[in-house]
Amino acid sequence: MISQRSVTSKKWKSMPRRGRGPCLCWRHERRKGGNVIARATWIIIDGSKHIATGCFAGENSKALECLARYITEKYSPVRRERLIETIDVADVLNVYYDDTRARQANQSKLDERILRLASWWGGKTLADVNGESCRAYAAWRGSNGGARRDLEDLRAAINHHEKEGYHRGRVRVVLPEKGLPRERWLTRSEATLLVWTCWRYRETQTVHVGSLKGTKVETDKRPLRHVARFILIGLYTGTRAGAIASASPFREPGKSFVDLDSGIFYRLAIGKRATTKRQTPVLLPSRLLAHLRRWSRLGISKRHFVEWNGKPVASVKTGFGSAVRLAKLDLTIGECHASHAAAYRSDVVDAARGANVGGGRISWDERKDASGNLWPSPSRSFAWGSERHWYARGTEEERFFGYSFG
Incomplete structure (x- = not known):
């Protein structure tokens, strides 16, 4: 081990200390002849440079902003043509x-x-x-x-x-191959089981005192009912998870708007830029519209139709995963399967009604969604038997789930 003396001797030269970059430093006030000639202030030290910030005692956050601004300006990329x-x-x-x-x-x-x-x-x-x-x-x-x-x-x-004209050479980015399209969707029985599981499930808690200590008992809490509402909206409309989570009966920026009077679901959030994802307005089925109106009228849904403890949810991945586990379904099923399955289902219904889909008639040769995922054929669909006579046998909900959530 080299001693400090040998390092600093003429024979050995010490390595230069690595600079730590721009940093804030507190400069104490300076006095001369008992008078203050310079107030205490924050300065930025960058190597041999001392940059004044104009920030004094109690302005720590403002000094940090000055440091961040200095670093951003210092390391901003060069905007001119280069090799x-x-x-x-x-x-x-x-x-x-x-x-x-x-x-x-x-x-x-x-x-x-x-x-x-x-x-x-x-x-x-x-x-x-x-x-x-x-x-x-x-x-x-x-x-x-x-x-x-x-x-x-x-x-x-x-x-x-x-x-922007900052380089002229050709640069090619090679992308990995696209994955195979999804061929897994919720069947009719799986969708029914999933909704039933979410609707009936009660939270289980362990007793910690008394003669029943250590016993697990069911409570009156229903922690998965918001997931059931999420699945119902997804199955009826084929809407993506983010648009369902932001669905609201109020027209506000950043939210998908459900017009309960006209029965139209404006899935593209207000103020958001349209993307390649299909988020066009959709006409709500009568049974789902009745549910949405009832949830809003009774205060079940205050500001959003999918809420947890009165607050909106950003995602239901955790609750959906719990529902899949409790229902003992294939664990590879995700939130998107409800919307993929329902996208097919809603188009089957619209085709049966003779309506237009996405601005044009749907054909059975176009059974793919916006992500390129395959839809099941009508004969293997979880939808109702013959799509040509779907309206002749009871309510939509009863035909799909076997019972009504009314």
């Missing part, structure tokens, strides 16, 4: 993020993808983007589907960088 061998991929992602985040439909998901891309591609240049590096990223990501979605953002970022 692809000199452009860092992280700079390309940064330009794309700054220019397009505000118009993204799901900004939090974009944040996650950009962070993953920057953590792997940071330090590499655009010249390093090729088939081999893209395949290496997919292996690091561990999921072809997830890697494909991430690399689509990388491709969009590179294309945006080129369109």
Whole structure:
């Protein structure tokens, strides 16, 4: 071990200390002749530079904002035409993020993808983007589907960088192959069992005092009924999970609006940009509309139709997973299966009624949803027997579930 004396001697030269980057420092007040000539203040120290912030005692948060602003301005990417061998991929992602985040439909998901891309591609240049590096990223990501979605953002970022005139060389992003379309959907019996399970389930608690200590007893709490309402809306309308979770009887920004007077479900959230997902308005079936009106009238649904303890839910994945487990169904079933199955079901009904679907007549050769997932054939559908005479046998709900939730 080298001693401190030997390190600082003429024979041995110490290694230079690594800079820690910009940081905040509290500079005490300065006096001269008993008078204060400079107030105590926060300053930013960056190497040999001292940058005043204008923030004094009690303005810690303001000083942190000044530091963040300084770092952002210092490390902002260069926006001029350069060779692809000199452009860092992280700079390309940064330009794309700054220019397009505000118009993204799901900004939090974009944040996650950009962070993953920057953590792997940071330090590499655009010249390093090729088939081999893209395949290496997919292996690091561990999921072809997830890697494909991430690399689509990388491709969009590179294309945006080129369109802005910041590079001229050609860069090609190689995407992993698309996964196989989903061929699994809820059958009629599975849908019935799932709704019944959610509706009937009671919370079980363990007694901790008294003679029954250690005994598990059922309570009057029904923790899965909001999942039952979620499934009913999904099965009747074929709507995606996010739109169901935000469905509200009130027209407010960020929410899907259910017009209880006209019976129309405006699935695209107010103020949100339309995407490739099918979120067009849908006419609500009479039985579902009756439920929605009753839930709103009785206060079961206050601000949203799917609520947990009076508050809206962002997702029902946890509750849906519990319902699948309690119903002893295939554990690979997810929230989306209800909407995929119902998308087919609603189109079967509309076709039987002679209505238009998505602006045109549906044909049995177009049995795929917006994600490319296959729909079952009419003969194997969980829908009612002959779609041509579905209206002749009782209410829709009774024909589908075998009983009414009225």
